Amino acid sequence: MKRVREICLAPAALTLITLFATPVAILVVYTLLTRGAYGGVEHPYTLDNWGRLFDPLYLSILARSFSVAAVSTGLCLLLGFPLALFIARAGRRKNLYLSLVMLPFWTSLLVRTYAWMFLLRDTGLINTALQATGLIREPLPLLYNWWAVILGLVYGYLPFMVLPLFATLERMDPSLLEAAADLGSRPFDTLWRVILPLSAPGMRAGAILVFIPCLGAYLTPDLMGGGKTILIGTVIQNQFTNARDWPFGAALSLALMAAVMLLLWLQVRRKGETLL
Amino acid sequence: MSRLLTLSAVLLFAFLHLPLLVLAGWSFNHSRFTVWEGFSWQWYGAAFRDQQLIEATVNSLIIALAATAASTVIGTLCAYGLWKRDSRVMTMSLSLSLVTPEIVMGISLLAFFQWLFRFLGVQLGLHTVVLAHISFCIAFVVIVVLARLRTFDGTLEEAALDLGATEWQTFRRVTLPNLTPGIVSAALLAFTISFDDYVITSLVAGVDSETLPMVLYAMARRGANPVVNAISTIIVFGLGAMILVSERLREK
Amino acid sequence: MADVLEIEGLTKHFPGHAALEDLTLGIAEGEFFSLLGPSGCGKTTTLRLIAGFETPTRGDIRLRGKSQNSLRPYERNVSTVFQSYALFPHLTVRENIEFGLRYRRKGNGAALVRQSIEMLELGGKEMRKPDELSGGEKQRVALARSLVIEPDVLLLDEPLSALDPNLRKQVRSELKALQRRVGITFVFITHDQEEALSMSDRIALLNHGRLEQLGTPHELYLAPRSRFAAAFLGPVNWIDHVGLRPEATRLLARPTEGLHSVAATIESSTFLGNCVHVEARTSGGTLVVAEVSRLNGKWQAGQPIHICWDPGDEIRLPPA
Numbered sequence: 105m106k107r108v109r110e111i112c113l114a115p116a117a118l119t120l121i122t123l124f125a126t127p128v129a130i131l132v133v134y135t136l137l138t139r140g141a142y143g144g145v146e147h148p149y150t151l152d153n154w155g156r157l158f159d160p161l162y163l164s165i166l167a168r169s170f171s172v173a174a175v176s177t178g179l180c181l182l183l184g185f186p187l188a189l190f191i192a193r194a195g196r197r198k199n200l201y202l203s204l205v206m207l208p209f210w211t212s213l214l215v216r217t218y219a220w221m222f223l224l225r226d227t228g229l230i231n232t233a234l235q236a237t238g239l240i241r242e243p244l245p246l247l248y249n250w251w252a253v254i255l256g257l258v259y260g261y262l263p264f265m266v267l268p269l270f271a272t273l274e275r276m277d278p279s280l281l282e283a284a285a286d287l288g289s290r291p292f293d294t295l296w297r298v299i300l301p302l303s304a305p306g307m308r309a310g311a312i313l314v315f316i317p318c319l320g321a322y323l324t325p326d327l328m329g330g331g332k333t334i335l336i337g338t339v340i341q342n343q344f345t346n347a348r349d350w351p352f353g354a355a356l357s358l359a360l361m362a363a364v365m366l367l368l369w370l371q372v373r374r375k376g377e378t379l380l
Numbered sequence: 381m382s383r384l385l386t387l388s389a390v391l392l393f394a395f396l397h398l399p400l401l402v403l404a405g406w407s408f409n410h411s412r413f414t415v416w417e418g419f420s421w422q423w424y425g426a427a428f429r430d431q432q433l434i435e436a437t438v439n440s441l442i443i444a445l446a447a448t449a450a451s452t453v454i455g456t457l458c459a460y461g462l463w464k465r466d467s468r469v470m471t472m473s474l475s476l477s478l479v480t481p482e483i484v485m486g487i488s489l490l491a492f493f494q495w496l497f498r499f500l501g502v503q504l505g506l507h508t509v510v511l512a513h514i515s516f517c518i519a520f521v522v523i524v525v526l527a528r529l530r531t532f533d534g535t536l537e538e539a540a541l542d543l544g545a546t547e548w549q550t551f552r553r554v555t556l557p558n559l560t561p562g563i564v565s566a567a568l569l570a571f572t573i574s575f576d577d578y579v580i581t582s583l584v585a586g587v588d589s590e591t592l593p594m595v596l597y598a599m600a601r602r603g604a605n606p607v608v609n610a611i612s613t614i615i616v617f618g619l620g621a622m623i624l625v626s627e628r629l630r631e632k
Numbered sequence: 633m634a635d636v637l638e639i640e641g642l643t644k645h646f647p648g649h650a651a652l653e654d655l656t657l658g659i660a661e662g663e664f665f666s667l668l669g670p671s672g673c674g675k676t677t678t679l680r681l682i683a684g685f686e687t688p689t690r691g692d693i694r695l696r697g698k699s700q701n702s703l704r705p706y707e708r709n710v711s712t713v714f715q716s717y718a719l720f721p722h723l724t725v726r727e728n729i730e731f732g733l734r735y736r737r738k739g740n741g742a743a744l745v746r747q748s749i750e751m752l753e754l755g756g757k758e759m760r761k762p763d764e765l766s767g768g769e770k771q772r773v774a775l776a777r778s779l780v781i782e783p784d785v786l787l788l789d790e791p792l793s794a795l796d797p798n799l800r801k802q803v804r805s806e807l808k809a810l811q812r813r814v815g816i817t818f819v820f821i822t823h824d825q826e827e828a829l830s831m832s833d834r835i836a837l838l839n840h841g842r843l844e845q846l847g848t849p850h851e852l853y854l855a856p857r858s859r860f861a862a863a864f865l866g867p868v869n870w871i872d873h874v875g876l877r878p879e880a881t882r883l884l885a886r887p888t889e890g891l892h893s894v895a896a897t898i899e900s901s902t903f904l905g906n907c908v909h910v911e912a913r914t915s916g917g918t919l920v921v922a923e924v925s926r927l928n929g930k931w932q933a934g935q936p937i938h939i940c941w942d943p944g945d946e947i948r949l950p951p952a
Contacts, residue, residue, distance in 0.1 A: 108547050112461030116453040116518055120473050123515035124480075127488035128544075130495055135578045141412045144494070183392055189575060201389075203627055209398055210569070211619045214593050215612040220401040220413075222406070227604055232414040233437075262396070320481020322579050326401065327600060344487050344583070345452035354491070357484040365567040368479050537719035540706040543781060544735030553731075557722045595738055 111295030114202070128361070134354035143348040153355040162339070162356070169336040172325075173318035176257040177265075180314045181307060183258065184265035188306075189299070191266070192273035202270065209263040217256055217327050221247060256328035257318045264317070265310035272306030273299070314370045316364050336360055400616055407602060407609035414604070423610040425557070432545045433611065443506060447513035451568040451574075453523025454529040456559070460551075463529040464521070474519040485516060486583035493584060495567040504586035513577065517570040524569060524630065528562025561629040568626035572619045636661045636817050637785050638681070644677050651677040653841045655691070659785070659819060664811050666820045666828040669838035670864070677820045678788050682819065683712050695784055705925070706735065711778035712787045712930070716794065717770045719762035724749050725773050726758040732781040741780075748776040751810070768803065775810070792827060804830055813818035817867045823864045829853060837861055862947055869920045871939075875947030878923035881941045883910060883931070893940040896920060901931040912939060 135147040135153050156162065190316065191201045206215060223229050224246040231243035246252065276299070308344070322337035337346040343353025410420035427433055462470060477485075489512045493504060532555070540550040578593040585591065592611075599608045635658035644652040668677040680686045680692055688893040693700045700708050711732070719728050729748060733741040749755055751877045752772040762770060771791055778786055791807075791852045792800045808831045811818045822828050828835050829849040837852060839846040845861045846853060856862035862875050871894060877934035887893040897913035898921070903926065910922045910931045920939055924931075 109461045109464040112457040112464070113467060113601055114520070116458035116474075118419060118550075119454055119515055119518060120477065123492075123511055124473070124477050124485075125490035126405065127485075130491050131488045134491060164466075167582075186385055186388040187392045189616065190385050193385075203392060205396065205626070206627075207620055207623060208400060208616075210572055210623045211400075211616050212593075212612075214578050214596060215615050216400065218608060219403040221600060222403050222604070222609065223399055225604060229406070231596060235564075236415075259395070259399075261390075287529055295543050303452070316479050317481070322481070322483040323597075327597075337481060340483050340487060341583075344490065350491065353487060355619055358513075360481055361484050364479050364481065365476065368475065372475070533716065533718065535714050535716055535718040536720060538683075538705070539712070539720070540731070541685075541715060542683055542712045543729075543732030543777065544702075544706045544708075546706055546735075549735070554720055 117297040122131045124198050131354040134351050137351050139351050140356045145350050146239050150188055153351045157359055173315050176219050177311050177315045179258045180262050180265040184269055188266045188269035188273055206264050217324055248332050252328040253325045253333050261314045264313040264318050268309035269306040272303045310365055316367055320360055404613040407613040412606055423606040427607050427610045436590050436592045436595040439589055440575055443509050444571050446510045447517055447574040448567050448571045450514045451517035451521050451570050455518045456525050456563055459522045459525035474522055478519045482579040486580040490583045506589045508584045509581050512580050514575040520569055521566040522565035527564050528559055532558055565626040567630040568622045638694040640692045643689045652906050657725045663817050664818045664833045666832040666835045668828040668835050674841040675838050679789055679821050684708050685910045709783050710785045711783035713774045713778050713791045717774040721762050724759050729777045729780055736781045748780045752776045753807055763786055769801055786891045790821055811830045834939040876941055878921045880941050880945035881922035883922055883937045884940050887938050891940040892943055893938045896939050898931050898935045
């Protein structure tokens with residue numbers, strides 16, 4: 105019986121070891137080496153790459169990445185809560201609405217980002233329409249800025265907030281709300297004093313699920329920010345392509361991964377379970 | 381308050397869906413610019429005549445099919461093993477692979493392949509992309525299949541053993557038939573994730589293995605292009621249909 | 633009669649607790665044998681050890697004299713009727729019943745299937761899926777599925793507990809009749825003493841993983857060897873270390889020749905339809921419940937009476 109389980113787990117273990125653990129281990133080794141002239145790595149061993157992480161330039165990029173992720177997470181919470189509450193109270197249509205939230209999410213991140221670019225660029229639909237009505241003469245700079253990146257991230261990861269919030273709100277005993285009303289609480293008081301505090305676990309789970317991918321995002325900042333809002337994902341990519349500084353790129357990657365693992369660990373420790 | 385809630389939900393659903401619907405609508409615009417000039421299929425025609433797009437689509441399909449097949453088998457077996465008895469190390473590793481930023485996973489795989497090829501003398505290509513996709517699809521397959529297994533009554537397996545079926549016969553004749561909807565749903569999910577991936581793919585793809593997302597990405601960065609509108613519409617509706625089927629199966 | 637199933641020194645320890653401790657018993661060919669006890673007493677563990685779903689820590693299980701310890705569940709000629717029935721939801725009734733025959737080939741498989749469908753009155757339902765069946769029908773399919781492979785011993789894990797209470801009593805007698813007809817040894821697991829008493833040839837009462845008492849229903853009910861056994865099989869009053877079942881008492885105005893008696897004062901009486909339960913406190917301060925006919929007069933609180941009984945009905949425990 106035990107043997108069957110081991111045989112079943114073996115292929116996945118093998119894949120994860122070769123295609124996940126080993127590559128990360130190689131990155132660890134790379135951080136300790138010197139950059140090669142044409143990319144790659146050379147001897148001697150050094151700790152400089154780790155030291156450079158504390159360069160004010162990179163610290164400020166890290167800080168910017170954290171603030172972009174934090175603002176996106178906050179906005180997702182603000183937008184996701186009413187949506188989750190609405191779906192939780194939708195009765196028989198719950199599953200339909202939930203699919204409506206998840207459907208764009210599963211289709212294609214690239215296409216969804218492109219759709220916003222189509223709307224926001226200088227020659228995009230919004231600017232064209234505003235110019236046609238004569239409201240503006242010159243196109244508004246809607247794309248390629250900080251807020252466009254935030255918009256893209258919120259649009260991309262809102263479902264990650266709605267799902268856990270919905271799960272908590274749906275489990276909430278409806279008689280609690282009746283009890284609150286019975287004790288004289290008005291709807292907004294009930295929302296503030298009963299529903300919000302009780303949905304804290306869902307908010308925490310959602311916040312972590314949104315924050316983690318926002319922190320390491322590459323595609324959205326690159327397309328929506330147009331290279332003007334430099335975040336850590338872009339810097340890492342750049343070290344491996346244009347800058348050809350693999351050891352430092354590896355150090356940045358591992359720093360990012362450490363941050364993500366810390367966040368995951370905080371969540372796992374609290375809930376006592378993994379994401380599966 | 382409930383009216384306020386409904387209003388905000390309507391606005392949020394519009395926020396989620398309108399951009400894609402507008403894009404789809406505009407893909408039928410005759411004009412190359414963002415001014416409506418009448419209905420036309422011409423950008424779809426242009427997309428189907430573009431040799432580079434067709435090659436990239438074929439590459440994407442090959443990669444997605446291969447990665448789906450492998451990750452579905454590996455992930456299903458893994459989920460079954462975890463269902464028998466949880467393994468903390470395995471679930472933690474899978475969770476970690478799920479939250480590792482794509483850019484980090486991509487460059488670590490790139491570094492790994494470069495290192496490996498010094499000994500093996502092979503190049504980046506479709507095969508490296510397939511391997512990379514298998515590794516990040518497994519966790520998604522495990523999640524879906526494990527959810528299905530949690531609704532599966534373990535005494536059914538005992539009943540089959542009790543009636544004389546060996547472990548393998550039990551898995552074939554009792555467990556697998558009951559897991560089928562979950563496995564199909566997991567495979568569809570893996571397919572869409574693999575088909576859509578840009579970040580990891582672009583790092584580990586060779587010069588001759590450009591995928592559809594890579595071509596689209598380059599086009600999107602270059603500027604407005606009505607052909608991209610057309611292809612995007614096909615992708616959204618194609619993958620959307622697959623996901624709907626997948627959800628149906630999961631609820632079954 | 634030779635024992636078809638022998639259990640010797642069977643012990644099962646799970647991490648942190650001992651589920652079964654040194655169980656030894658023999659079950660005779662064709663017997664209806666019950667394993668009775670409260671939840672956590674080790675009865676289900678015993679069944680799972682016999683079926684082969686668990687490996688014993690110590691001890692031996694022999695089926696027709698052959699040790700089963702090294703055999704996998706599919707190599708043992710026993711079959712289980714599960715508490716939840718565990719019918720395969722993707723197979724029809726007929727396919728469920730035929731399932732085991734594919735692996736335990738019997739020469740006359742088709743005839744056996746036909747016969748068991750008929751015997752369990754499942755005719756006309758062969759093409760249904762399990763979720764289209766009633767609780768009683770599901771139970772009969774589970775029985776048919778196990779009986780068709782002609783096991784040496786049929787294990788039944790609380791098969792009546794999933795049924796509706798009204799159906800349960802009826803199924804009890806049907807199950808007993810079925811067992812007599814097929815002549816297969818039944819090992820029946822239950823926590824319900826009434827079920828065990830009404831159906832079994834012999835009962836093994838388990839408590840905290842140990843065999844408390846083994847005997848016929850009469851022996852267990854009338855001559856329990858421990859307070860636990862006495863109380864588990866039915867209500868009992870203890871008057872000076874002598875046990876007395878409520879139905880063995882008589883309430884009389886004065887002591888009578890040939891009967892033991894104790895003076896008491898009535899505290900309350902409860903009308904239960906077919907009988908009356910009278911609670912009385914003896915001069916020694918013990919509260920005694922007497923079950924008396926509703927036809928035998930009225931009982932008022934404060935009324936002095938004598939609780940009398942036949943010395944033959946006394947439950948006397950062996951000295952500890």
